[in-house]
Amino acid sequence: MRIYFIGQKGIPAKFGGIERHVEELSKKLAENGHAVFVYTRPNYTSPDLKEYEGVNLISLRSLHTKHLDTITHTARACFDIVKRDADIIHFHSIGPSSLLLLAKILKPKTPIIATFHTKCYLHSKWGFFAKFYLKFGEWMACKFADKTITVSYSLTKYAGEKYRVNPCYIPNGVSAPDISENEIYKLRLQEKWNLQKGRYILAVSRLIGHKGIHHLIEAYQNIKTDKKLVIAGGSVHTEDYVRKLKAMSKNNPDIIFTGNQTGGNLSALYQNAYLFVQPSESEGLSIALLEAMSYGKAVLASDIPENKEAIGEDGFIFKSKDTKDLALKLSYLLSRPLLLEESGALNRERVKKFYNWDKIMKKTVEVYEESAIKKQILAKKPAIKKLEIGN
Secondary structure (H helix, E strand, C coil): CEEEEECCCCCCCCCCHHHHHHHHHHHHHHHCCCEEEEEECCCCCCCCCCEECCEEEEECCCCCCCCCHHHHHHHHHHHHHHHCCCCEEEEECCCHHHHHHHHHHHCCCCCEEEEECCCHHHCCCCCHHHHHHHHHHHHHHHHCCCEEEECCHHHHHHHHHHHCCCCEECCCCCCCCCCCCCHHHHHHHHHHHCCCCCCEEEEECCECHHHCHHHHHHHHHCCCCCCEEEEECCECCCHHHHHHHHHHHCCCCCEEEEECCCHHHHHHHHHHCCEEEECCCCCCCCHHHHHHHHCCCCEEEECCHHHHHHHCCCCEEECCCCHHHHHHHHHHHHCCHHHHHHHHHHHHHHHHHHCCHHHHHHHHHHHHHHHHHHCCHHHHCCCCCCCCCCC
């Protein structure tokens, strides 16, 4: 199949759960013989990069502002795809899905899939009109896509009850990391931030209000520990919030902002952390949380449904937005390394079982094929063939 992804900023992923999702899914699809095309933005992915690990990249310019970047890029992608021989068009996120009907009008014979990643309108960075528009995009994704995919059980239930549809649950995933010690990156952690193995608490997140990093900083300031707090992530048009976080830190040398990290640096941060904390107020299904679990790390997460779904019975939770409860749980876990080691091992096995990209890719292909059959494309386009995928 010739599959086109619309809505993401680009790949390879630098930050953002949707970008990580698209990167991993597109690579798996390409590995299994599909021709995959991902629309990218030059402010995220270099326009000179035309192919990435078997995935074709199509760079289109956008109006790079907080409110117009996504919508202008999505509109250009919808018009560009008219000239493409697409078997499947796959929208990601509810914002881009607001233009899903435009793609259906321009490519009426092509099945359109929409993945509902998260309720973006709950994010504090958006104003009233933006939140209204995002809710419109959610409606479009659920009512007008040939099939809607949801990444968590809570979103599946929500979409089914609100829009009277039958979405397909396919979660986010995570690739099994290389957990062999990488002395180069480990040394870099020591040289750059004076971080030692097992001597810091880690949070990996975009620095945006609904991710709850301010709750974590407040809780950390109210406990006694010799472990540092490391916050890996950067601003996403949220410079005021970043300034707030740094002001809350009160120049505490044990609170370290590393900025956005990828590749070996990020891997080393995960691998050498004592504990991973996920303080989000809202999520779809956090890939950063799944990544921490894949490294065999114990996690302490807010008790929102999506976090509880990811960690099951093997992680630790605190009451969302309750800094006193978070501080209490941190203090408890900081004195119990053996408990964390046991929990981390269970977490690693859990992500292998439930959040495996090979299984996710196979289920996604099933959705593509079923949608194609319903559109009678398989009968009309002999070039589309059902591919056998190995177990």
